[in-house]
Amino acid sequence: AQSVSQHNHHVILSEAASLELGCNYSYGGTVNLFWYVQYPGQHLQLLLKYFSGDPLVKGIKGFEAEFIKSKFSFNLRKPSVQWSDTAEYFCAVHNAGNMLTFGGGTRLMVKP
Amino acid sequence: GAGVSQSPRYKVAKRGQDVALRCDPISGHVSLFWYQQALGQGPEFLTYFQNEAQLDKSGLPSDRFFAERPEGSVSTLKIQRTQQEDSAVYLCASSPRLAASYEQYFGPGTRLTVT
Numbered sequence: 001a002q003s004v005s006q007h008n009h010h011v012i013l014s015e016a017a018s019l020e021l022g023c024n025y026s027y028g029g030t031v032n033l034f035w036y037v038q039y040p041g042q043h044l045q046l047l048l049k050y051f052s053g054d055p056l057v058k059g060i061k062g063f064e065a066e067f068i069k070s071k072f073s074f075n076l077r078k079p080s081v082q083w084s085d086t087a088e089y090f091c092a093v094h095n096a097g098n099m100l101t102f103g104g105g106t107r108l109m110v111k112p
Numbered sequence: 113g114a115g116v117s118q119s120p121r122y123k124v125a126k127r128g129q130d131v132a133l134r135c136d137p138i139s140g141h142v143s144l145f146w147y148q149q150a151l152g153q154g155p156e157f158l159t160y161f162q163n164e165a166q167l168d169k170s171g172l173p174s175d176r177f178f179a180e181r182p183e184g185s186v187s188t189l190k191i192q193r194t195q196q197e198d199s200a201v202y203l204c205a206s207s208p209r210l211a212a213s214y215e216q217y218f219g220p221g222t223r224l225t226v227t
Binding site: 004006032034036042043044045046049051090092094097098099100101102103104105 | 115116145147152153154155156157160167168170171203205211212213214215216218219220221
């Protein structure tokens with residue numbers, strides 16, 4: 001069965017630090033990849049997505065992610081985090097069928 | 113415009129009770145998904161509707177779980193004879209596309225606690 005792994009469960013950073021959250025998936029075929037974010041008290045919302053083309057994808061709020069097919073990875077990055085980036089981040093993969101498969105999430109806390 | 117709404121936002125049920133969770137998708141969205149999110153985990157797929165047709169219910173954990181979307185808009189997830197392991201946040205998502213491979217718009221979820 002397809003699986004998605006997010007290796008960092010909790011990350012604490014100071015403002016202006018750089019961020020990289022790992023995401024690896026198990027399926028080897030064609031995939032669509034997503035990062036969703038859930039800010040405190042809010043619902044899940046899309047941060048960025050990859051379907052095809054340039055493997056470096058830019059999303060909202062200065063986030064980007066790089067699809068590395070050979071490593072089955074889709075890591076999320078931001079050069080300089082802000083306190084407002086405090087949230088839980090979920091990687092999700094679609095390869096076939098009717099479902100998204102989500103990773104377990106990474107809780108990011110940014111200290112002011 | 114309005115996003116996906118879910119009601120109730122919180123539900124406490126005694127073990128053995130039946131519960132019904134409602135989802136109002138974004139108007140015109142043909143696809144509707146239900147997910148279960150246990151504490152500290154990511155959402156897990158339960159079922160998928162395309163308009164009123166339930167095309168996939170492979171994620172429903174038992175025959176106590178039942179979902180419907182009779183008119184292709186509002187959907188209800190029903191859990192019969194609730195058990196403690198049913199305690200979770202139940203998320204509804206909708207999409208204007210006919211597949212799960214596109215962006216899904218999520219509601220705020222219903223937090224179910226079974227005591």
